Amino acid sequence: MARNVYGLDLGTYEIKIYDKKTDEIRREKDVIAMKDKRYIFSAGDEAYEMYEKAPDNIQVVFPMKNGVIAHFDDMQYLLESLLKKEHQFARSEYLVAVPTDVTEVEKRAFYDLVFHSAAKAKSVKIVERGIADAVGFGADIWKEKGMMIANFGGGTTEISVLSNGGMVLNRLIKIGGEHFDLAVLNQVRHHRDFLIGRLTAERLRREFGVFDQATDASLTVSGRDLVHGVPQEKSISIGLVRAAMKEPLEECVEAIRSMFDRTPPDVRRGIEDNGIYLTGGLANLRGLSTYLKESTGLAVTVASNPELCAVRGLKKIILNKEFKKLMYSMLDEDYRWLR
Numbered sequence: 312m313a314r315n316v317y318g319l320d321l322g323t324y325e326i327k328i329y330d331k332k333t334d335e336i337r338r339e340k341d342v343i344a345m346k347d348k349r350y351i352f353s354a355g356d357e358a359y360e361m362y363e364k365a366p367d368n369i370q371v372v373f374p375m376k377n378g379v380i381a382h383f384d385d386m387q388y389l390l391e392s393l394l395k396k397e398h399q400f401a402r403s404e405y406l407v408a409v410p411t412d413v414t415e416v417e418k419r420a421f422y423d424l425v426f427h428s429a430a431k432a433k434s435v436k437i438v439e440r441g442i443a444d445a446v447g448f449g450a451d452i453w454k455e456k457g458m459m460i461a462n463f464g465g466g467t468t469e470i471s472v473l474s475n476g477g478m479v480l481n482r483l484i485k486i487g488g489e490h491f492d493l494a495v496l497n498q499v500r501h502h503r504d505f506l507i508g509r510l511t512a513e514r515l516r517r518e519f520g521v522f523d524q525a526t527d528a529s530l531t532v533s534g535r536d537l538v539h540g541v542p543q544e545k546s547i548s549i550g551l552v553r554a555a556m557k558e559p560l561e562e563c564v565e566a567i568r569s570m571f572d573r574t575p576p577d578v579r580r581g582i583e584d585n586g587i588y589l590t591g592g593l594a595n596l597r598g599l600s601t602y603l604k605e606s607t608g609l610a611v612t613v614a615s616n617p618e619l620c621a622v623r624g625l626k627k628i629i630l631n632k633e634f635k636k637l638m639y640s641m642l643d644e645d646y647r648w649l650r
């Protein structure tokens with residue numbers, strides 16, 4: 312008998328784990344800190360705390376890149392160290408949310424990560440992340456004729472069109488929170504000759520958001536003056552931060568529009584009625600829903616705690632037999648049903 316069942320949403324920014332036994336959702340930053348490029352120094356939130364503050368011999372590494380596993384061994388270590396905090400995680404069953412628009416090799420890596428880890432999984436099942444999101448949102452996925460889910464995450468934006476419990480269209484764009492942060496960082500460097508860290512850039516975009524009436528706000532942040540090479544504090548205006556986010560935002564809107572245009576007419580009608588459902592942590596960005604509404608002409612609804620929507624869906628799928636057919640094993644012969 313399996314000891315426990317876990318739901319895993321392995322994000323570029325944060326890992327979310329649902330534990331059936333305790334009925335809890337845990338989240339931890341998807342980061343490890345290495346010492347002298349050889350030893351693991353710390354993992355998860357503790358490692359993230361060291362980002363941009365660590366001494367030279369400590370390297371802070373993000374094992375996921377653009378929604379897929381970039382450093383397999385580091386990711387495996389991180390997952391194991393998170394699961395070890397649980398009791399008796401060996402011989403458990405796992406349900407993993409995986410982006411749809413990735414290669415088979417990338418998809419397989421999610422499976423191998425769990426199956427061949429010290430977790431000694433009893434079984435590993437996969438569910439498309441867009442579907443987990445829809446279930447987490449509370450949609451009646453079997454009956455809905457047309458739904459569009461846009462998951463704005465830390466490293467990617469995944470757009471899914473669903474109908475009657477199946478995926479009709481899906482696209483993973485390599486634009487997420489970290490790209491917005493880099494855009495802000497570069498904008499501040501070019502226009503103010505001032506170098507800020509990525510975490511400061513994240514703070515600026517979280518503070519200002521992308522859309523509301525405010526035009527004269529500013530925030531004083533620390534960085535390095537590039538003309539004199541000294542640490543300084545400077546006031547950064549809302550206009551500069553929002554100008555930086557314009558380009559990545561427009562790319563996301565363009566992807567939503569083109570997917571909507573490619574959607575079959577019957578499914579489209581459903582989307583016109585329901586609007587777009589926003590999930591993923593970046594959906595918390597102030598003004599994003601208004602911006603998308605204005606630029607696409609569709610209604611927009613943001614999930615509550617949108618970053619947890621997919622893992623909430625995993626929980627429902629694990630607990631509820633009616634969702635059983637949404638999961639599949641990569642060992643099943645028909646696992647390529649989406650292609």
Ligand SMILES: Nc1ncnc2c1ncn2[C@@H]1O[C@H](COP(=O)(O)OP(=O)(O)OP(=O)(O)O)[C@@H](O)[C@H]1O
Nearest residue numbers: 322323324325464465466467488591592593595596
């Ligand atoms: N209140 C907020 N305002 C703005 N951005 C936010 C807020 N809360 C979280 N975020 C952003 O959400 C992103 C993380 O979202 P999420 O946890 O869904 O990503 P992920 O699942 O790890 O990444 P991905 O889905 O791309 O693999 C980060 O970039 C973070 O800055």
